[in-house]
Amino acid sequence: MSQTLIRLALGDFWDRVRRPAYAVILIAAVGLGYVATPAKEAGWVVMQIGTYRGTYNSAYIGMVVALAGTVWLSLGGFYVVRNAISRDESTGVGRLLAAMPLRTWAYLLAKFLSSVLVLSSMLGVLAVTAVVMQLARAESMTVNPVELLSPFIVIALPLMAFTAAAALLFEAIPLLRAGLGNILWFFIWAFIAIGGQSPNAPLGGIGVHSVVRSLAADMKAQGIDPQQVGEFSLGLTVVDKPLKTFIWHGFDLSPGFLLGRYALVAIALALALLPVLWFPRFDPARAGALAASGADPGSAPEGAATPAPVMWEDRRSTQARSAGFTTMPQASVHYGNPALRLLLGEVRILIQGTPRWWWAGVLLLTVVAQMVTPATGVTRILLPLAWIWPVLIWSRLGTQRHEYGVEAILGAYPSARIRVAAEWAAGFVLTAVAGIGPALRMCTGSDTQGLVHWLCGALFIPSFALVLGTLSRTHRLFPFAYLPLWYATVNGIAPVDFMGAIRTGNGSPAGMPPAFVLLSAAVMLGIVFLSSAARRVTARI
Numbered sequence: 001m002s003q004t005l006i007r008l009a010l011g012d013f014w015d016r017v018r019r020p021a022y023a024v025i026l027i028a029a030v031g032l033g034y035v036a037t038p039a040k041e042a043g044w045v046v047m048q049i050g051t052y053r054g055t056y057n058s059a060y061i062g063m064v065v066a067l068a069g070t071v072w073l074s075l076g077g078f079y080v081v082r083n084a085i086s087r088d089e090s091t092g093v094g095r096l097l098a099a100m101p102l103r104t105w106a107y108l109l110a111k112f113l114s115s116v117l118v119l120s121s122m123l124g125v126l127a128v129t130a131v132v133m134q135l136a137r138a139e140s141m142t143v144n145p146v147e148l149l150s151p152f153i154v155i156a157l158p159l160m161a162f163t164a165a166a167a168l169l170f171e172a173i174p175l176l177r178a179g180l181g182n183i184l185w186f187f188i189w190a191f192i193a194i195g196g197q198s199p200n201a202p203l204g205g206i207g208v209h210s211v212v213r214s215l216a217a218d219m220k221a222q223g224i225d226p227q228q229v230g231e232f233s234l235g236l237t238v239v240d241k242p243l244k245t246f247i248w249h250g251f252d253l254s255p256g257f258l259l260g261r262y263a264l265v266a267i268a269l270a271l272a273l274l275p276v277l278w279f280p281r282f283d284p285a286r287a288g289a290l291a292a293s294g295a296d297p298g299s300a301p302e303g304a305a306t307p308a309p310v311m312w313e314d315r316r317s318t319q320a321r322s323a324g325f326t327t328m329p330q331a332s333v334h335y336g337n338p339a340l341r342l343l344l345g346e347v348r349i350l351i352q353g354t355p356r357w358w359w360a361g362v363l364l365l366t367v368v369a370q371m372v373t374p375a376t377g378v379t380r381i382l383l384p385l386a387w388i389w390p391v392l393i394w395s396r397l398g399t400q401r402h403e404y405g406v407e408a409i410l411g412a413y414p415s416a417r418i419r420v421a422a423e424w425a426a427g428f429v430l431t432a433v434a435g436i437g438p439a440l441r442m443c444t445g446s447d448t449q450g451l452v453h454w455l456c457g458a459l460f461i462p463s464f465a466l467v468l469g470t471l472s473r474t475h476r477l478f479p480f481a482y483l484p485l486w487y488a489t490v491n492g493i494a495p496v497d498f499m500g501a502i503r504t505g506n507g508s509p510a511g512m513p514p515a516f517v518l519l520s521a522a523v524m525l526g527i528v529f530l531s532s533a534a535r536r537v538t539a540r541i
Contacts, residue, residue: 004102008110012084013117020472022118025076029069029122033129036068037061037137040242049215050230053243056133057140058148059250063211065130066123066151067234070206073122073156074163075189079182079480081115082167086177105276108168112272115164123152123160139245147250154253155207158264159192165268172275179392182476186483207257208234214251222246342418346426350396361389362434369437370444379450379501379509383438384490387461387499390434391486395478397427397462398469398528416532420466424525427462453500453509456517460498463521463528470528 016022036046037056045053047064054060088094097107131143166188170181192206216226224246369382432439435458442450461482468477488496489511497511504510 005106005110005113008107009113009117012111012114013121015087016081016114016118017121019080022080025073025080026122026125028076029072029126030129032068032072033065033126033133035236036064037130037133039137043238043240045233045237045239045243047232047234048230048237048239048243049212049219049226049232050228051244052219052224052229052246054215054248055139055245056137057247058134058142058144060248061130061134061137062127062148063151063155063248063250065126065133066156067206067208067211069123069126069152070156070159071193071234073119073126074159074192075186076480077119077122077160078163078167078185078189079476081118081164082171082181082476084111084115084168085171104279105273108172108273108275108279112164112168112269115167116161119160119164120157123156126156127152150250150253151207154258154261155211158261158268159206161265161268162271165271169271169274172279179395179475179479182479183391183483186479186487190487207261208232210251210254210257215248218248219246339418339422342422343425343429346422347429349400350423350426350430351393354393358389362386362437365389365434366437366440369441379438379442379447379499379503382441383435383454383499383501384486386435386438387431387457388486390430391479391482393430394427394461394465394482395469395475397423397465397478398467398471399473399475402473403475417529420528420532424462424466424528427465428458431458431461449508450500452514453511453517456514456521457499459521460517463524467524467528470531 035044038044038046046068047053054064085094088097127149130148134143134148135141166185170176170185173181175181176184212232215232219226219229365382365386369386435454439451439454441447442454464482465478468481469475485496485498489499489501492502494502494510495512497509498517500509500511502510
């Protein structure tokens with residue numbers, strides 16, 4: 001059994017590391033290692049205590065990169081490893097596994113170990129980056145492997161195990177296996193990243209509090225009062241002048257801290273094996289239990305191609321066949337504007353399957369927006385709410401033709417540019433409908449600047465969704481990229497506000513300039529058109 005587990009885990013690991021998403025996260029991790037260790041003259045810092053930071057020795061640089069990697073990989077890594085089950089389902093491997101003498105707990109454990117290996121390999125790249133950055137910054141040329149690697153093993157690795165377990169658990173729960181789980185994890189991650197820095201965080205949080213106590217102890221030993229220099233900060237911060245430095249020798253791992261890390265790994269293992277209670281492991285005989293609980297075991301898995309619906313023959317074809325003639329079905333001729341029909345068709349495809357309660361939410365936001373006074377409350381609260389509501393529908397832009405296996409059929413369309421433009425226009429219509437309530441309130445309040453930013457945001461969002469969907473061919477990338485932008489806007493970070501939600505003291509928008517937002521949307525649309533044309537030429541060759 002142990003050999004089978006190892007082979008399944010390694011096979012799944014090698015399959016995942018060959019995917020483009022893995023390479024993207026690795027490149028981002030290398031960039032994160034560079035950002036986390038800025039040069040002395042740089043105008044930013046990631047970790048500091050007031051006006052001080054540690055000298056870039058192995059202990060400090062390993063700690064900074066490990067903490068930054070923990071925050072980043074617990075978000076990005078989740079979206080990389082969360083298709084362990086659905087991929088077996090869509091490729092047909094699951095049916096082969098169902099016929100094997102393999103226990104369900106063994107299958108889940110192998111998937112969990114595979115995900116941990118994937119995330120651990122990313123931590124390994126971060127550790128190598130930390131070594132390179134220590135030598136590049138040249139503040140301490142002595143590399144101590146134990147001091148450098150300890151933060152990755154003690155702080156980052158348990159969080160990676162928890163992330164892998166959460167991804168597997170979400171996949172085993174039908175309600176969370178698709179887009180809803182992606183959104184839910186973002187807010188869970190935000191709670192872990194922010195609340196995990198608290199001294200009262202359960203199981204030591206992400207380990208920040210123990211690090212801060214150790215940093216403060218070394219500062220006091222060197223004659224620096226941490227209470228007077230300022231507070232601890234973990235996150236990208238702009239600084240006016242270079243920070244002062246002190247030497248940090250690493251922290252002693254207390255038994256209580258280590259016990260909390262071990263407990264986190266145990267919890268992760270329990271979460272990974274919890275689906276044993278209901279997961280059928282692709283066995284049709286056990287899938288009846290899921291059907292009885294409301295799930296549809298015969299539904300197409302996430303990312304799987306679904307057969308096209310049967311087209312009914314018209315009456316003339318039926319009459320001809322009954323008369324003894326065989327003929328191809330005749331399509332009826334429709335006159336009118338083909339561009340309008342194409343747009344309406346793209347809208348229907350985009351919103352298909354949207355439940356009624358979703359539309360009720362749009363209506364509620366529209367009604368509430370007309371009742372809110374003052375009008376600034378509309379832009380600060382209701383506009384972000386309106387433009388987070390369709391996030392799962394936006395993620396379909398640019399992805400459905402690939403995920404449902406109709407890309408080859410659409411390749412025969414005579415004008416790819418018109419079809420892409422219609423798909424983008426459908427996304428714009430959805431965005432405008434979702435945000436119509438705040439827009440009407442801006443009209444009644446004579447908020448011209450707000451309307452301009454609203455229009456720019458309505459053009460930006462479908463362009464952003466379409467370019468990510470076209471390049472990645474998966475609906476998981478857009479929520480991963482859009483949610484941080486939206487979350488930063490809600491928290492008042494003006495440089496990333498693309499919708500005009502943040503206002504200055506005189507009521508004017510404080511976010512991105514409209515010209516920049518429009519230029520960004522135009523560039524993204526240009527990338528979409530170029531990508532579609534390149535794929536069309538490649539397909540012909």
